[in-house]
Amino acid sequence: MDQIFKALANQSRREVMDKIFARDGQTLSELCEIASFSRQAVSKHLQILEDAGLVVTHWSGREKLHYLNPAPVHEISERWLKKYARRQMTAISALKETLEK
Amino acid sequence: MDQIFKALANQSRREVMDKIFARDGQTLSELCEIASFSRQAVSKHLQILEDAGLVVTHWSGREKLHYLNPAPVHEISERWLKKYARRQMTAISALKETLEK
DNA sequence: TTGACATGCAACCTTTCAGTTGCATATAAT
DNA sequence: ATTATATGCAACTGAAAGGTTGCATGTCAA
Numbered sequence: 001m002d003q004i005f006k007a008l009a010n011q012s013r014r015e016v017m018d019k020i021f022a023r024d025g026q027t028l029s030e031l032c033e034i035a036s037f038s039r040q041a042v043s044k045h046l047q048i049l050e051d052a053g054l055v056v057t058h059w060s061g062r063e064k065l066h067y068l069n070p071a072p073v074h075e076i077s078e079r080w081l082k083k084y085a086r087r088q089m090t091a092i093s094a095l096k097e098t099l100e101k
Numbered sequence: 102m103d104q105i106f107k108a109l110a111n112q113s114r115r116e117v118m119d120k121i122f123a124r125d126g127q128t129l130s131e132l133c134e135i136a137s138f139s140r141q142a143v144s145k146h147l148q149i150l151e152d153a154g155l156v157v158t159h160w161s162g163r164e165k166l167h168y169l170n171p172a173p174v175h176e177i178s179e180r181w182l183k184k185y186a187r188r189q190m191t192a193i194s195a196l197k198e199t200l201e202k
Numbered sequence: 203t204t205g206a207c208a209t210g211c212a213a214c215c216t217t218t219c220a221g222t223t224g225c226a227t228a229t230a231a232t
Numbered sequence: 233a234t235t236a237t238a239t240g241c242a243a244c245t246g247a248a249a250g251g252t253t254g255c256a257t258g259t260c261a262a
Contacts, residue, residue, distance in 0.1 A: 002112050009110030010250080011103050014181075021185070029208065041251055043209075062208050062259040073185040077178060080115075084122070084174040111220080130238065142221050144239075163229040163238045 001080070004072045007052035012037070013045045020055065020068050027063045102181075105173045108153035113138070114146045121156065121169050128164045 007013060012035070019034050020026060028046065032039045046066060049055040053072045058065045108114060113136070120135050121127060129147065133140045147167060150156040154173045159166045 005106075005110045005115075009106045012250085014106075017185075027208075037251065038253085039209080040211095040253085044250080064209070068185070068188070070185045070188040073182050077182045077186050081174050081178045081182065084118075084169070084171045085178050087169065087171040113220080128238075138221060139223085140239080141223085141241095145220080165239070 001076070003052045004054065004076055007048050007054055010045070012041075013049055016042065016045055017049065017054065017068065020066050024067045025058075025065045027065060029063075031066060102177070104153045105155065105177055108149050108155055111146070113142075114150055117143065117146055118150065118155065118169065121167050125168045126159075126166045128166060130164075132167065 015034065016031055019031055028039065028043060031046070032042050035042050046055060046057075050057060053069055056067045056069045058067065116135065117132055120132055129140065129144060132147070133143045136143050147156060147158075151158060154170055157168045157170045159168065
């Protein structure tokens with residue numbers, strides 16, 4: 001869980017995820033195209049995403065293909081965010097009242 | 102957005118949030134009770150949460166009261182996670198098929 | 203079989219992060 | 233008035249994060 005949050009905490013990694021989201025099965029080289037930094041840096045980011053279970057890989061010859069795994073995102077959404085987001089409706093007005101006391 | 106993700110990326114901060122979640126309006130001292138580290142550390146964490154908009158504060162005399170603001174969590178859920186979580190249903194079986202090719 | 207391409211591994215550097223300690227300030231209680 | 237309580241601010245430290253460079257390895261193509 002901590003691993004997933006940490007993996008998502010970096011802008012570059014979220015961009016990489018967005019690029020995979022756009023088209024599943026891209027190689028490392030393809031994913032490097034958008035990046036403003038080196039292949040090794042992208043590779044490290046992908047490793048972190050993979051360790052967190054957010055990305056799944058598959059070798060095809062000398063190419064490493066990258067696929068998104070939405071399960072961890074879904075899990076965080078279910079187990080953690082929902083708890084807080086549920087307060088969304090009533091919280092703001094209640095908060096205002098409290099603060100005005 | 103980046104600020105919110107970064108704020109959530111730390112276990113201690115999520116624990117602090119959980120404690121506020123349990124009862125809104127706790128003081129800094131109260132929030133320190135659960136923590137395994139110094140008041141200053143907790144204070145720093147709260148500042149980061151506050152900067153990210155996740156926590157709202159209110160002074161009452163010499164005491165600083167802390168309230169949860171679920172809006173940013175909700176926003177992340179809506180604007181970012183939903184996009185990925187939506188794939189949840191079909192993704193796994195599709196992924197398996199792809200990988201078996 | 204030689205050369206080009208796709209990737210991995212490891213050492214290194216700089217910046218950020220999480221936490222500490224020490225001191226200052228403001229409010230409450232005696 | 234004095235003391236205790238609640239908090240803030242700033243400097244410091246060790247560890248982790250994000251990135252780089254250089255070299256090694258495995259696979260495809262000519």
